[in-house]
Amino acid sequence: MENDQKPVVIVTGASSGVGLNAAKSLADRGWHVIMACRNLDKAKDVAQSIGMPVENYTVLHLDLASLASVRRFVEDFRALGRPLHSVVCNAAVYYPLLKEPMRSEDGYELSVATNHLGHFLLCNLLLEDLKNSPAADKRMVILGTVTANPKELGGKIPIPAPPDLGDLQGFEQGFKAPISMINDKKFKSGKAYKDSKLCNVLTMRELHRRYHDETGITFNSLYPGCVADTPLFRNHYSLFQTIFPWFQKNITGGYVSQELAGDRVAQVVAEDEFNQSGVYWSWGNRQKPGRRSFDQEVSNEAQDDAKARKLWDLSAKLVGMV
Numbered sequence: 001m002e003n004d005q006k007p008v009v010i011v012t013g014a015s016s017g018v019g020l021n022a023a024k025s026l027a028d029r030g031w032h033v034i035m036a037c038r039n040l041d042k043a044k045d046v047a048q049s050i051g052m053p054v055e056n057y058t059v060l061h062l063d064l065a066s067l068a069s070v071r072r073f074v075e076d077f078r079a080l081g082r083p084l085h086s087v088v089c090n091a092a093v094y095y096p097l098l099k100e101p102m103r104s105e106d107g108y109e110l111s112v113a114t115n116h117l118g119h120f121l122l123c124n125l126l127l128e129d130l131k132n133s134p135a136a137d138k139r140m141v142i143l144g145t146v147t148a149n150p151k152e153l154g155g156k157i158p159i160p161a162p163p164d165l166g167d168l169q170g171f172e173q174g175f176k177a178p179i180s181m182i183n184d185k186k187f188k189s190g191k192a193y194k195d196s197k198l199c200n201v202l203t204m205r206e207l208h209r210r211y212h213d214e215t216g217i218t219f220n221s222l223y224p225g226c227v228a229d230t231p232l233f234r235n236h237y238s239l240f241q242t243i244f245p246w247f248q249k250n251i252t253g254g255y256v257s258q259e260l261a262g263d264r265v266a267q268v269v270a271e272d273e274f275n276q277s278g279v280y281w282s283w284g285n286r287q288k289p290g291r292r293s294f295d296q297e298v299s300n301e302a303q304d305d306a307k308a309r310k311l312w313d314l315s316a317k318l319v320g321m322v
């Protein structure tokens with residue numbers, strides 16, 4: 001592959017939804033996008049179908065539900081010989097209707113394994129690549145969600161079972177039982193997703209605390225708004241999949257298109273204005289234009305530095321870093 005001078009960004013889960021549109025927006029801005037996906041053919045087809053310039057992307061295999069796959073992906077990326085400028089941790093799974101937990105290849109509950117542990121290992125491995133990169137401006141970004149910022153809905157819509165990592169006992173036990181199960185005694189698959197997204201935000205917070213001053217890399221979370229019609233909801237009731245986008249469009253007014261959400265991710269990666277670290281960027285649900293960093297609005301648990309450190313130590317053990 002020709003090693004041009006384009007800045008390089010890795011986007012996980014770039015074959016659909018927000019990730020695909022972020023990849024497109026970044027490719028259109030002249031970045032070279034490494035699309036990190038499970039299904040290479042699907043990723044290539046969809047990139048072609050939405051007109052991404054072929055010279056502006058490379059598709060590499062990544063299955064975040066396999067720690068071995070995460071390690072192989074990093075080797076494959078290094079073999080390209082390209083310097084790294086930015087990482088977007090976008091991929092996620094959401095199984096709201098499961099009665100019993102599904103397991104990853106490594107035996108961990110699947111939502112937390114994919115959304116949190118896979119990204120945790122990936123970020124730690126790619127930290128070396130960012131440190132060694134000659135780029136002046138290097139950024140890591142993770143997709144948070146409304147569950148880390150419950151005040152976002154203005155208290156008008158109750159959010160059932162908010163994320164709560166409790167004392168992280170699930171991690172202590174090697175996460176063979178998910179935290180959502182340990183804390184609530186009964187497995188709640190929707191809560192496993194919310195917990196995993198809270199882990200994402202806490203991981204960025206801890207990365208910022210540990211490495212920003214030393215490396216200059218920026219570490220941020222971002223909430224692009226509610227994108228109610230992505231494949232993320234494919235495992236929900238079909239009625240929900242119809243009603244939820246309608247509800248967001250017509251009742252809350254919070255609906256954000258996949259293209260706009262993807263472009264918001266691209267802004268955080270590429271625009272000078274976002275070159276700060278330790279921020280949770282949110283566009284909010286109900287106020288469409290504008291954005292704010294909102295440590296003042298994100299949930300207390302998502303700002304708990306002691307919990308972020310504990311989560312870090314336990315996650316490092318679970319992914320085999322220590």
Ligand SMILES: NC(=O)c1ccc[n+]([C@@H]2O[C@H](COP(=O)([O-])OP(=O)(O)OC[C@H]3O[C@@H](n4cnc5c(N)ncnc54)[C@H](O)[C@@H]3O)[C@@H](O)[C@H]2O)c1
Pocket residue numbers: 012013014015016017018019036037038062063064065066089090091092093114143144145146197223224225226227228229230231232233
């Ligand atoms: N849709 C929303 O309203 C919304 C709101 C806020 C944040 N988010 C976040 O945005 C991100 C993207 O979600 P989306 O709505 O575009 O959904 P999506 O389902 O279109 O995107 C998720 C992507 O992750 C990929 N993926 C799943 N498991 C994987 C694995 N094991 N390895 C590699 N890739 C895997 C999927 O193939 C898919 O391409 C997620 O992190 C989600 O939590 C979504």
